[in-house]
Amino acid sequence: MEDERREPRPRRRWPLWTALAVVVALVGCLLPAALVVAVVRTPPQRPADGRPAGPDRSPSAAPAARLATAIGDRLDQQAGALLRGDRPAFLADVDRSATADLTRQFTALRALRVAVWRAEPSGAPSPTPGQPGQWRQLVTYRYCFVEPACTPSPVLVGTRWREAAGGPRLVAVEPSTSARTGTRPWEVDELTVTVGRRTLVATTPELRGRLPGLLADAEAAAAVADRYVVDGERPDRYRIFYAGREEWRRWYGGGRPAWSGGYVVTVGGGHHEVVLNADALRAGGVGDLLRHELTHAASLPAGGWPGQESWWLVEGLAELAGAGDRPTVGYSGLDQVRRLLTAGWDGRLDDLAPADDASPDQVAASYGIGYLAVRHLLDRYGEQRLLAFFREVVHDRRPVAEAAPEILGVPWPTLRDDCVAHVRATAG
Template sequence: MWLSLGLVAALVLCAAPVGVGVVVFRGLDSPAWPATPAPKAQPARSPVAGDAERVTATWLRDQIGAALTAQGTALLAGDQAGFLATADPASPAAATLRAQFASLRAMKVTKWAPSADSLPSSVGSRKWRTLIEVRHCFVEPDCQPMTITYGTVWTDTPAGLTLVGIEPSMSTYDGPRPWEVSTLVVATGKRVLVATTPALRAQLPTVLAEAEKAAVVADRYAVGGPPPAHYEVFYAGTAEWKRWFGGNRPAWTAGYALPVGGKQVDVVVNAAAPQRNKLDDLLRHEMTHASTMPSDGFPTSAWWLVEGIAELAASGGAAPQSYEGIEEVRKVVKERGWNGPLDDLKIADGAADWEVAGAYGIGYLAVRQLAERFGEPDVLAFMKAVTHDRMPIDDASREVFGEPWSVLNDQCVAAVRAAAG
């Protein structure tokens, strides 16, 4: 019996950075004018005794910004000494940077643009804390960057400014990222990057091989645009599963996918899960989430549709009686008396394994019913309308299928109940 085959990335809402453009209009009869470059910001003056704290903080912000720029340049050049140059060698910050350098280089970092725009705040004698924002890319030379924000602590010494502390990002859904807190070993293929810890290095070839095959399937289900330029899969050991991307997943979860900024959706697989699940099915399921997910995550109301399509990819469209979760579907239908509607299909965090499998199976059978009647392209168009365009489900149904959703919902529920016998 498979278990869960993926935490609802659908429940994850992660805002992506939005670029704002400004358009200047002028009348057709107005004379052209030469472009005027924006004035360069004047560097902050060095503080002197008696200056207000803000003067010192403004100067420190400039110094930190220069140090970060040099650090980013060193990382992209493969210069570990330059990447570590700003850190106190005896501080935890140096150890953190050393591990991050190895992980980021292994992940084929292609962009690393850190900045510190806010004023540092004093946190003790000659110690200052400030937030760092890093726009970054992996693998792709010119991706739409992801962004993270984390805290740093600096010491202002007579010898210069020194980094002494780095805090992992702790946003609700996607912090810390694996490369922030773990030394990673990485394998890359044609379509997939797989990262794990040194303790699980021996499993990398198997995971990569299965992920490459899963990418071929997930690509076919891409919604809202072309397939991802590359997939990122993080294979988590027990400790990492509890920490990466915030941890705190329901006990039944075997894997999940979540948007991490730009157009990237990361996949995380619990290394313990393949003991109870087939790794190939699990990867097809989660990587299909990555190829179908909008940048701001799935709406929770479409849970059955999101998981049903991922199961369609994972199972290869298996006939109802051949589907691995059919017994659990029967249990949900017969013992719980499930009779729809699909929009109300949910899984509690403390749900039993059979309840999880049964709910996923119901989503699968409903999507399969739609695919048999209308074809997979129309089902994917329906998913785009519901999850990317955020259309009300009845509007999407009428536009894509030409029928009201109430009718199709009843047909899908009837198909599920018929399959359950």
């Protein structure tokens, strides 16, 4: 969830709302971003005489088939070497041009305690234009960290191979460039990692000194986030990546709003990965942000969420967790909510999501209204019914007009008016 960054205000310690918002890539996403692309096989074409076409006998068909088998064997051997921690074997069929990149990737994956690694060629290899003897092979890698029984996350990448006397040699692994997910940290950077009972926290070597504190905050946040699991199965391990300035611009595609200090992105297999912006975090705010973001990871469905209309509910629940046990009157964004009310807020909950270029006050007010509305639902109906309502709207994608009377026993217009009245009464 994209998070806001803003200048500190007097008597306020890094307001909770300065780091919260749903990652744009997740909005309306019907499928996990990195799901493998299916290979579509077209039916055989019939020649003019009407007889079924025979097998492909083009000059490149047989070499490509043999190469595909050989590449598959090399990928299997490499996967086994990675899981064993055998770096020489992992690099055995890697060309000198790719040794540095593959060594870095091997080291990062081992630091992340890779527990499952499967490489599945997708389609047939294709000749590389202008590079005689080189071929490009799409590969879906499926991976788990720490927990070997997890449902693997898939990532589709391009690999390039060179024909050689002893068999194909790997000359490059291209970073994944999914429009929805982007490049994962372990594909492009060195990582230093620490693992706790419920969390995994990774950062760059330059920021390794912050890992002990981050892990302690993450473990405490995980205990809170586990309360907000909606589908009955908590994350096997919360995955958290702490990004320096350059990594923030590169990991998962970068391009976050200027007010963003963190986000969650769906990576497939039912997993959500959290990214924190080191430049945006100030002392005292990391715990609030982690509770918010890990609650997203615990509560959101594997395939994304319906869209902007439910933004207030998605972010309001995460804000509720982020605020912890503090009373509503101590919520850090009340001043901004009050200013929005004074300016004439129209009372719409389905149009709260801030734009990428929104001002810090607009962002804070949007999150604040979401928080106050969800806090009202919690106080009136209790946590169990609140989560049931969340599941119907966010997981099952039912309109609030259907879910409200069925789960909460109140028509949606009445419930909406009650939430808006609570916002006005609390912040007015």
